[in-house]
Amino acid sequence: MKSLLALATTVLALALGLAAGASSSPSAASLKVRGGLPNLVAADDRLVARYTFYAGSKAVPGTFYVRNDLQKRFSRLPLTRAAGYSVTVPTRLIHGHLLTYYASFRGVKQAKRSAWILAKPVVVRLGTHQFGQTQGSSDVVARARADEVGWDISDEFHLGPQTFQTASDGSTWLEDSFDNRLLVWSPGSAAHFARSIPIPWGAGLSDIAFGPAGEVYVTRQLTDPARLVLDRLDPATGGIVWESKVGREYGGGSSGDSPPVIASGSPLRLGPDGTLYYLVQMGRPGDEWGWMPVATPAGTPLSPGAQIAGIHWPYQPLHGGLRLVGLEVYTAHGDGAPHEIRYALVNRAGRVVRSWRILSTTGISNFHQTVPDLAGGDPVVVVDFQDGAKTEYEVLRLGPHGAAAKLSLRRGVFGDTLLPDLRVGADGKLYQLSTSPDTGITVTRLPLG
Incomplete structure (x- = not known):
């Protein structure tokens, strides 16, 4: 099986009051997380989303939401905490043209991001x-x-x-x-x-x-x-x-x-x-x-x-x-x-x-x-x-x-x-x-x- 490092990154400043339902705990107010999916993915990838904490508590729970452009609803996947957070995206979801995703830590949501699915790439x-x-x-x-x-x-x-x-x-x-x-x-x-x-x-x-x-x-x-x-x-x-x-x-x-x-x-x-x-x-x-x-x-x-x-x-x-x-x-x-x-x-x-x-x-x-x-x-x-x-x-x-x-x-x-x-x-x-x-x-x- 293949695995894909999430080299495409985004900075997520998770602060108190950024989203409805955000925790009032001090740890939620100071979270800074980077990560996500690569920008270009293929259907045969073992696709892994990875997130790394750069500030704040590393003990908060995280959830990953993802859907392709053929779906109306997001699939909800729990993020596993080890050296950072990660989750493997099921192969059944890597279809269509685009994956849309975001992560949520203690109820504070990351902005939605996208990854392009390479349906028929030219192989060199x-x-x-x-x-x-x-x-x-x-x-x-x-x-x-x-x-x-x-x-x-x-x-x-x-x-x-x-x-x-x-x-x-x-x-x-x-x-x-x-x-x-x-x-x-x-x-x-x-x-x-x-x-x-x-x-x-x-x-x-x-x-x-x-x-x-x-x-x-x-x-x-x-x-x-x-x-x-x-x-x-x-x-x-x-x-x-x-x-x-x-x-x-x-x-x-x-x-x-x-x-x-x-x-x-x-x-x-x-x-x-x-x-x-x-x-x-x-x-x-x-x-x-x-x-x-x-x-x-x-x-x-x-x-x-x-x-x-x-x-x-x-x-x-x-x-x-x-x-x-x-x-x-x-x-x-x-x-x-x-x-x-x-x-x-x-x-x-x-x-x-x-x-x-x-x-x-x-x-x-x-x-x-x-x-x-x-x-x-x-x-x-x-x-x-x-x-x-x-x-x-x-x-x-x-x-x-x-x-x-x-x-x-x-x-x-x-x-x-x-x-x-x-x-x-x-x-x-x-x-x-x-x-x-x-x-x-x-x-x-x-x-x-």
Whole structure:
């Protein structure tokens, strides 16, 4: 039998008076619980809902309510208390298109949540990953010597340029992190960068994004008080056009667990209508990003309140009203490296229009920071594999009938970085950053079918 970890989470602040019939005991007034079902489930799953207490008494009774869209009434299931609370959802309930559920602890109800049922997913079988059998590219779009960029190499750190971006005009922009500047290569001129643009101190460890009119955006962590700011930069001089605060409490507040968790180094992404989003953590590490709007298509900042109110979760907004749900992790036993991840495209009506189950004989390791992007309307996703100190990627273009393209790549970035080393360009091709304190940096281009 299979078991499914409830990796999709929500924060539940259960307070006195939130619902009729709430207990007046002090323990009920201070409960904070996270948990629920995954967002993407399959009919053959052994589906387990899990809840964890983060504040308040752990001795209160709990009940789980669930129904599918073919039922009118909720089924009532008692939650078993062990290391947290859990319950196995009967297979007979995993039918239709959608599961709706909520939990109740001492009579205080959680807001209703939903999970999509994958009726006919496309199965992509990767088999056993063959380490050392990776592909390379001689199509270099940017190159610099090691002495032309900055490095931070010591007993404590092994870091170089952190990330890059490609612009709609075909230019390549490298974040020369430790020289606090952006280096720009013109299309067709890979040998030498054409421009060097200074950026504010601290922005070198940020993702970089372009607005619809060529605006340049970076983020910076400031102190006294600790906060994250978004800077819109002049693309010619690097000067700050405006600066605005990102979200409210940095790092999840004093307790570190108040979503959305605002952290430096998270991705910046442009939405389908030109809105700029900062990706935030909505629960436990590893869950789907929340897409929080931070700037309008016209290039103006949004207030922290408007940012929080506009979060899209647990999905990525796409063109045509579609939403991409995933990465959703499946584990057979709840421990060890997972062997399955899932994605789904959902339409405006909330129905799954296409979905994928990616199966690997080799255990999947750390999940890549490259946010899924589109190439020709198909999601492009990255699967990581690790063998000791060696990390390799499988890059998949997910088509209607399977993997429309598959690339096996070696991780080429020196040291540790949480920022993307892979990008999908406006031309629908894949770009990869490689860095070395011996040979310098290159950005190469690879086809995606």
